[in-house]
Amino acid sequence: MMSLVGLSLRLRAAGCQGSTRTVATVVSGHKTARLVRQRLQVEVQEMRRVWSGFRPGLLVLQVGNRDDSNLYISSKLRAAAEIGIDAKHLRLPDSATQEQVLQSILSVNQDPSVHGLIVQLPLDSVNPMDPERITNTVSPEKDVDGLSCINAGKLSRGDLNDCFIPCTPNGCMELIRQTVVSVAGKHAVVIGRSKIVGAPMHDLLLWSDATVTTCHSKTPDLPEQVGRADILVVGAGRAEMVRGDWLKEGAVVIDCGINHIPDVTKVSGKRVVGDVHFASANQRAGFITPVPGGVGPMTVAMLMENTVQSARRFLLKSQAVEVNHAGFHRHGNRNGEVNRK
Amino acid sequence: MMSLVGLSLRLRAAGCQGSTRTVATVVSGHKTARLVRQRLQVEVQEMRRVWSGFRPGLLVLQVGNRDDSNLYISSKLRAAAEIGIDAKHLRLPDSATQEQVLQSILSVNQDPSVHGLIVQLPLDSVNPMDPERITNTVSPEKDVDGLSCINAGKLSRGDLNDCFIPCTPNGCMELIRQTVVSVAGKHAVVIGRSKIVGAPMHDLLLWSDATVTTCHSKTPDLPEQVGRADILVVGAGRAEMVRGDWLKEGAVVIDCGINHIPDVTKVSGKRVVGDVHFASANQRAGFITPVPGGVGPMTVAMLMENTVQSARRFLLKSQAVEVNHAGFHRHGNRNGEVNRK
Structure with missing residues (x-):
């Protein structure tokens, strides 16, 4: 059952104004990554069984x-x-x-x-x-980092089921799914256009039917662009660049930044912050990922996801070959449940 | 020397308000395509000479x-x-x-x-x-339509000098260059996300340093999005969908649409229109491409451009091989001027 606070946050995330002023829901990458890993563990056990x-x-x-x-x-x-x-x-x-x-x-x-x-x-x-x-x-069929031109081309042209998606943006999508905010029809803003974060993130949001704006170092009116985002993904590489007062009330904010800034209170003399100024953004966003503990843990989890997906495709292909040769060698049942998700 | 009318249009295109109300400058695809073909003709003659x-x-x-x-x-x-x-x-x-x-x-x-x-x-x-x-x-090295995954991947990740750019969006960029409006730092809006127009158009504008918004059939607030465009490229496939009053004053409007609508005044009973309502858009844009005679003629010209570019790369490679083998067989001078642009 959803609590009243949770309901209020979800209303804010859906763009409803005038709700009780509360802080954003923090979307934990640790927790989400654990859920992904647990799901994969079950799937791999099932693969081994069948x-x-x-x-x-x-x-x-x-x-x-x-x-x-x-x-x-x-x-x-x-x-x-x-x-x-x-x-x-x-x-x-x-x-x-x-x-x-x-x-x-x-x-x-x-x-x-x-x-x-x-x-x-x-x-x-x-x-x-x-x-x-x-x-x-x-080989594009084994490129679980999704970095080859062929996989990038398929993703950019919308062939999402026939490619490997780079792990960091794939993790961001998983975090967005955790918020239960629907992406289709929303205005998403991506800051950054790198090969491993910004560019594939644009593709994923676009093919999830968001209207997507890509901003970068040459964008002259960044606060204004950010202020129109229902969903904001930041991969700019600049510590705490995005301020809370730039944000649209209730936005989903995904922070891919990992920056070290001086901090005399720490033994190491520094601490890790994202590209978003968390303390102020937290007052205005509907959902926000922390740094550390947000996007970071998702990257490894999605690499595992891609590896299991590749194995699943391999099994599907083997199965097709076996069916063609009318010679099943597989143990366990013959219905191929293991290959379905 | 620039005329006063031309100056006024350019000021409007640069976003200056309050200029004399005039119609947009029509950017001719026929004329631009002819210029491209003439340039290529000279280059091919030079290739044959050397x-x-x-x-x-x-x-x-x-x-x-x-x-x-x-x-x-x-x-x-x-x-x-x-x-x-x-x-x-x-x-x-x-x-x-x-x-x-x-x-x-x-x-x-x-x-x-x-x-x-x-x-x-x-x-x-x-x-x-x-x-x-x-x-x-x-072969990606001969894919002058720029439709293979490898070329799409390179373009989408910004490797513009190492790929073939699909002909229609490449033609749109050539038309934008004709306006002498600089793309860098501008807000560009692309309507459509097809493999041959919208998606590569986004990539080209992005890597020309525009802030780019991609809209499509699931965009709920199209007029509002269009109203923020300094540069608008439309590849929606819907006759006269974009109305003049949606546009930002002075915008560059590139219309990729080719639609047939009924017209009783024509012998054929129909006529060709674009995705933009030309008569009203013409009153508000700074520059606009007509339909027919805008983007259409550019597509074939850019196919020729890509073919000559491919031949140029082939010659450069042959030359490199020859230099490596210290055995020149090429006629004419040895400085490789033919390969430079």
């Missing part, structure tokens, strides 16, 4: 040994293990040439036990590397 | 024998001949299977004398065809 011994496979390819990359990779491997994904870590030395990196990718592309292949960026090599070429060598 | 006997090659692949397709193909072949492009027309019968179409495309992909390959849509075959798969079989 397709005896089957496990979705993920491979993380790293070049070099950057500390930050090592941290990110550990967190991906941990999440995969928890869900039941068979995750491998392939580290090439920083002396690897581009040709060696490409050869490794081509070899993993051929490996039927790997359903998702990601190349950890940035590449830490003493040799010249073309990240664009390397990213585009990953 | 690279003895070289001609850009275009191949139009048709399946079946639709009357409208035949008309469009004739107009492409005529434009190509005028410019000096070596254009071929390959027609497969309507009994062709998809496998045969794919084999033809793969064979043309390998032909070094063809720099641009387009598949005339719709495919007129008695057999089932997957246009998406057929379009994506065209």
Whole structure:
């Protein structure tokens, strides 16, 4: 049952004015990511039950040994293990040439036990590397980061069921779904046009039937544009740039920023903030994601989602081949429930 | 020297209010397309002079024998001949299977004398065809229609110098350039999100540094959105939908619509109009494209532009290979002027 406070917030989110002045509902990325991971865990168990011994496979390819990359990779491997994904870590030395990196990718592309292949960026090599070429060598069918041109093209032209969606914007959509605010017909504003956040975020909101405005560093009237957003997604990379008084009352505010600012009260001398000034935005938004603990945890969860989705497609294809050959080898029932969502 | 009327229109286009009330400057697609074709003709002559006997090659692949397709193909072949492009027309019968179409495309992909390959849509075959798969079989390096996922992905992520831009939105940008209104920092509104007009138009305006809003059939407040546009591009497919009183004073209005409406004063009983109500829009816009004679003629011109661009890239690559092998076979001078623009 919905509480009165919850109801009031939802009315505000739906654009109703004059409701009791309360703070926004904070949409927790930790909680939402946990729900996604739990759902995937159940699905992977079901896959293993029906397709005896089957496990979705993920491979993380790293070049070099950057500390930050090592941290990110550990967190991906941990999440995969928890869900039941068979995750491998392939580290090439920083002396690897581009040709060696490409050869490794081509070899993993051929490996039927790997359903998702990601190349950890940035590449830490003493040799010249073309990240664009390397990213585009990953088979589009295994590109669970959604960074290849082919996946970007499909997403930008609305073929959402036939591509991999980049993990951060996919996570933002999952957070928006948690608010139960419908996207269709709303005015969404995206700040930023990067390949991994802003540009695919525009595509996702557009193909969810929002009217979408993309703003960026050359937008002269940012506060005015933001003030028209029912849904605002910020991936600008500037600490606390968006102020509360810019916002439309009751807006859904998704903050993709991760910025370090000085803070003498902390032992480290700094703290992490988003691109939105939380304290003031919280007074005006209907829903808001915190930093940290908002979009951040979603990125790894959606990488797992994409990996399981890739395994699901692989099983569907195998099943189709089996049906064509009239020779079922699958264990368990024959109705393919495991492949439905 | 700019006339007083021209100056007044430009002031209006720049957003200055209170100028003398005059009609918009009509931006002619016929005239602009002619300028593009003349420029290409000179460039192709120069290519032939420097690279003895070289001609850009275009191949139009048709399946079946639709009357409208035949008309469009004739107009492409005529434009190509005028410019000096070596254009071929390959027609497969309507009994062709998809496998045969794919084999033809793969064979043309390998032909070094063809720099641009387009598949005339719709495919007129008695057999089932997957246009998406057929379009994506065209080599991205020869996809001068810019319809493959790879080219769409590059465009949507801002890699404009490494892709082919679909011809209609590319033509719209050329028309906008004719107005000398700068795009950067302006608010552009695109109506429509189709693969060949709206979606790539958004990308082009965005990467020209406009703040871009995409509207579509699910946009509830279209007149209000349109009223904020300094630059408006309409690809909605609805006759005279955009009314003059929706427009911001002085806006640049580009109309991609081609609609037939009844007209008893015409022998045919109908006439062609755009998606914009020209008579009223003309009273309020700073610049406007007519229908017919606006965007229409630009599409073929930009197909020629893409074909010449593809040939230019081919020559640049050959030149690089030659330099690597220290074996020049090219006629004329060795400075590669032909490849610069």
